[in-house]
Amino acid sequence: MVLKRIHLGVLSGKCAENYTTVVVCGKVPKSLVKMTMDDDLVVSCLDAISTTVSPAPSLIGVRDPVVWLKSRPVEESNSSTCLIDALPACETYANLGSISVCVPASFIPFGLRPVHCGPSVIYLNAEDPAFYLQKLPSPVLTLWVLCRNDEMTGWVARRLWETSFARNVALRVVDTGKFELLATKDGLENILYDGVKIEMPDIVLVRTGAAIDYFGLAVVRQLEKMGVTVLNGCQSIEISRDKLQTMQVMAAHGLPIAKTLLAKFPINLKVVEDHFVYPIIVKKSSGSQGKGIILVKDHEDLEDLVDLLDPKEPLIFQEFLSHSKGRDLRVLVVGGRVVTCMMRVANKGFKANVHQGGSVRPVTISPQVEWLVLEATRLTGLDIAGVDLLIDKDTYKICEINSSPGFEGLEKATGFDVASATLAYINLRMGLYRIPRRRNAKPSQTSLEVEVEHHHRTENKTLSSSSEINL
16 A cells, blocks of 8 residues: 545635545545535545445455545645545455545544445444534434443444434433332332433334343333333343244244254253264353354363353253354344345354454345244344344254344445434334234244255355364
């Protein structure tokens, strides 16, 4: 990479607030780029991905491929030109077209560092966290994002805030640990946050993940009892956070799953080996992002592991599907609709999660796979879900269902605007309808299989137990 200088023609003869910002991705534009400066908008032109081209799979995982730069202060002059030092990003992005980025001039002092993932996904990624504390004077809706802390950090929280702000929705991240719950003869109206009574929002989006504890579930339950719309609800979170319960629900309705056994202490190794062949997956009954998962390669490894296990920590054994070869499908469902899908591929070993260093690429799925995913989501009662499918030779098997799916990898892989889809569904839920819950549906008496699509297949060799595995 070589530091280059771009000459930008400034129509007003000076930069707004004595400096401006330009985004450059790929090669430096050869022609002069005109930038409009006024009190309301700064319009930057970036040489980036066209509105019809998704990022190439080889580039997925490259963090912040778009560079946001400040110019040097420019005095008003007859030349109406400012000099901007620009560092081009990946050359592969070059000559793929250009788009315009419009932001209010008031945003600039917060040190925006935007990431461009697709036609409609531009993450402003402000360096100054005060950017995410701005208030809307007359919001149309108030939204809480329920997390395990109330800091505006991370891709999901910030993308949701930026999208909400643009839609005039007041978003606040709240910490489950700061609530105080009180049930009295007068009802459940007594709920405190940070020691003081707090005004209830119109809707709550639960983003605690599988690590939500008893108190977190109690907060969700009380909000529901108080009449607040909550996505996802307490009962559906309880099902999805418990991997065994998820498998029990799927199996009761005949959906294809990875064979699962609950660990009972002391662990009977013979029972385990009677039902599974090595290698075997051992995982916590709750968890996400590929954490708390171990691949046991043989009898000796299992014996050593048993000696280290905590009897108080629920564990499950699950069959290892060697045909997946460290791959799985993550399908995102929002409001009873499949909105996007990606394939995750492990960098090493068998963990394909993005948080574990896995790479991702967009894929399409057939109507049969879409039906399987939607049925699994319906059975858990989730409004928003990430469904993970493993590939077992010729058929898919449900691995997990996540009630708080991350979407950094999805947005970077597919260019699909997950944050906007989430906000659109929230607006729909608040304005038009509520999803009916089907309770006590009669279980299916048949076992179902969904054939693996041709473009999801690999060669017929399997990942052997002697392959390099990260434990």
